[in-house]
Amino acid sequence: MLYIGGQRKKNGQPTDKRGRVRPPYFGLFCLALFFFVVIFAELIAPFDPYEGNLQNTTLPPCWQEDGTTEHLLGTDMLGRDVLSRLIHGSRISFLISVGCIGFYGTIGIIVGLISGFRGGRTDMFIMRLADFWMSLPAIIVLFILASVHGPSAQTIILTFGIMGWPNWARIVRGETLSLKERDFVRLARVAGCGNLRIMFSHILPNVINTIIILATIEMGGIIVLTATMSFLGLGTQPPSCDWGLMLAEGRQYITYAWWLVTFPGVAIVIAVLGFNLTGDWIRELLDPKQKLQ
């Protein structure tokens, strides 16, 4: 099917004159906001996120009757500024999520490379193992680790690190399978490169595109998951300003302090929408054949 001009939409998404998918301006804005806050947290946060003022407890946001312009989004039960806590919480959310993806991503890439490159029995065994692994819900591992090790940010990272690799391993393996038949790999072999060298300096750079797409797409989901764990009390502990934890703490005061349960959720949604919308766009750009759909 041949489309000329920008009338036709690609996968339902609006396109420009040359038929490319239009950038998701809203998503990019959310993402930019998130990264801005993560990077400049100390500079833009008006108050210390951990220091409360007990004379100013549960102040409503500034547009409500008792609100002050000093505390734009109000204060919590210990008189801590909600906006400052949200701003600092972005870092926690970002670090935990990057930790998770970095952990299981690394395992997944290495396992996938080995599986695809070696082929044969190793490949069969690893793929079976991946199937088996995927069938286990991460939450049981989290309960085991949290019971033994105590709930903390590390517990979350470890849990998803252990449980998340199969998807990446499968995708990297698929790419490796087709890459290893290509001429440049054969030539590298002729030139005397060893297996490790071929895997990591010849095949890996060709998988980077896929890895970037995967990481962006999964970031949103991981932010939600890690916040969920903190909300349940299985992750970071007070007085941390993790968004999930803030929401859990605010839940007791829901009848008179609606802002304590509302804004942390809004923060999560902004971050997640940013990653999800941008991820879809990057996939359209870098993966035109839609192998990763």
Add this chain to the structure above:
Amino acid sequence: MQGFILKRIAIALLTIFIVLTVVFFAFRLGGADPVAIMLPPNATPRNAKVLTEKFGLDKPLHLQYRGFVENVVLHGDFGMSFRYSEPALNILLQRVPATVQLGLVAFILALVVGLPIGIISAVKRDSLIDRFGRTLALAGMSLPTFWVGVMLILFLGVTLRWLPIAGRGTPLHYIMPAFCMSLYPIALFTRLSRSAMLDALKSEYVLMARIKGVPEIYVILLHAFKNASITVVTVVFGVFGALILGSVVVETIFSWPGIGRLVMESFFSRDYPVVQVFVMFVTFVVVTLNLIVDILYAYIDPRIRYQ
């Protein structure tokens, strides 16, 4: 086929056994000492010794492990709950029906909403329904379940006072938790059935059916959807892992008396036998469901058997 089934059953049993072993060693070696948890703060060392002997914790580790496995396999005995002084398994099983009911309602809701929207989205591409479907899928993927739950309580429970915010009993109690729990599966089903249908509609057999002059409704339902449904079924069964996490979250928020809430309470009061039973129960259910799906697939699609 028989060999295939036997092999799958063997793998399933092995899985359960491995998880059981991990559970035993993690809890026994990880510092979750039942004696320290159960004794009151003013207990003497002698009391501790008596209790240690009673639980057999003074025996060598491999004997303890053997005893644990024997008790579990032969008697279904995971030990007594510290909180209720009743077998942990019984306590869990009492709470299962509540979870299953809520889970089923959420699951059916997700099917009834997600599949039709996904199919119509694919058939009427770029239409209003397609836009709605894609927004719904994005929302389901991006909105955290726990936040949606808390917001529902805030608006419908606290502010408007339309719906009860906790517990179980009347059909009204189901509305908020079930909606909350089905949000993610709805998004998943919508997205998946849309893309599976788009693929199917592009295929040659659909083109052929249209050339023959088959009415459009039959083309969509009999030719396209029938083939798309194979992909859909995989994900429909794959959603159980997400539903388990969802039930833990939703039951915590809405004080639903199911196993999700039980395991959270047990975890925080360090009632580890119940946590262990929960872990084993979830593993058992998930492994069994996977086994059934695998066998069904092999039955439907002979190519899988010979892989």
